[in-house]
Amino acid sequence: MTKELEEFTTQLGYRGHVSLLERTSGTVLVELSDDGRTERWYVNVQRGDVSLSKSLPKGASAPDCVLRTKASTFKAIRTGQLNLLAAILRGLLTIEGKVSLAVALQGLFDPSKGAAGEAVAGYARGHA
Secondary structure (H helix, E strand, C coil): CCHHHHHHHHHHHCCCECHHHCCCEEEEEEEEEECCEEEEEEEEEECCEEEEECCCCCCCCCCCEEEEEEHHHHHHHHCCCCCHHHHHHCCCEEEEECHHHHHHCHHHHCCCECCCCCECCHHHHHHC
């Protein structure tokens, strides 16, 4: 597993239910390339419950959305240094399928959000 996906999976593990995604359901295939290798993970959201796996969730025939980028770009998005939409506009990230699902998931990449996906006060954000 690439370091970026490892850190992302750890980050997701602390999130559990994300209240901002309670009206969102779907599966995103995340493909990260690094040094000629591509790693694939599925992010599944079911009414705010977020899970991550190496295979499609049961009952799904295909992901609703595919997100492709380099590991370094993913890190910049995950750490809040680069906005997901800015990465798309710059051609650093491609999305196929339901773009709205990928945009909804941007809350998962925002380090200013707490474990439940809620905004964290400036003081708490700096000391979490």
